[in-house]
Amino acid sequence: MSDITYKVTETRIMGKIDKNTTIIFDDICEAEQYFKKEYGCFNTYFGYSTIINGPLLDFTSSVLDHDIYNNEDRDNINYVHNKNTINLIFPDEQLRISGSKSFMYKFPFVKALIEGDFNKGNFIKYAYTENFGVDSKEEIPGSTTIIIENDLESILLDNPITIRKKNWETKKWWKIEDVVIENMYQLIIQFNTEHHYNNKFINSESYGDAYQDASY
Numbered sequence: 001m002s003d004i005t006y007k008v009t010e011t012r013i014m015g016k017i018d019k020n021t022t023i024i025f026d027d028i029c030e031a032e033q034y035f036k037k038e039y040g041c042f043n044t045y046f047g048y049s050t051i052i053n054g055p056l057l058d059f060t061s062s063v064l065d066h067d068i069y070n071n072e073d074r075d076n077i078n079y080v081h082n083k084n085t086i087n088l089i090f091p092d093e094q095l096r097i098s099g100s101k102s103f104m105y106k107f108p109f110v111k112a113l114i115e116g117d118f119n120k121g122n123f124i125k126y127a128y129t130e131n132f133g134v135d136s137k138e139e140i141p142g143s144t145t146i147i148i149e150n151d152l153e154s155i156l157l158d159n160p161i162t163i164r165k166k167n168w169e170t171k172k173w174w175k176i177e178d179v180v181i182e183n184m185y186q187l188i189i190q191f192n193t194e195h196h197y198n199n200k201f202i203n204s205e206s207y208g209d210a211y212q213d214a215s216y
Helices: 028-039 071-080 108-115 184-215
Strands: 005-008 011-014 022-025 043-047 057-060 086-090 095-099 123-133 136-141 144-147 156-170 173-183
Touching (some): 028 071, 028 123, 108 144, 156 184
Parallel strands (some): 043 095, 086 144
Antiparallel strands (some): 005 011, 123 136
């Protein structure tokens, strides 16, 4: 397939995909490449529904779409495009949130989109083919993928949640604080902040220890 031509229910169209049709990709990597190119979702967050007193999100800077070398990369791309996964793509923010139904249904707006009959033009229907032998190919249905034009702040949780986070004072001192999360924006900001400072202080301390060990 060329960069701008995709197979759509046994026919090919040029340019923008009609959202009421099903896009058929040659493989899972081509599906991932399409969504990155079309919507700029180079950053992906993974949502969880079973973590208590901790962040509901995990993050990968990029889901690899080619040259998959290890199991983690393969698991990431398989999770994102699994038929049971729900993906929210925010083009204006250039990010994607992938999660289970139980996670996504914590947000009434998302639940209403999936169960209702409105805004179905924002759903991207797609599938990809998988080789299971020399002469054996199977068409695999993709995830439930929704293009979201709303602001992250407007996507509220059904009930505010309180999570515990580290509040770093210095690289050697932090304290646990309770944080109330009410919407998707706060959830992402909280995770990004904690992730940043954890990496900044924990990694710098590790590198310092490694430097000291090497100096002897």
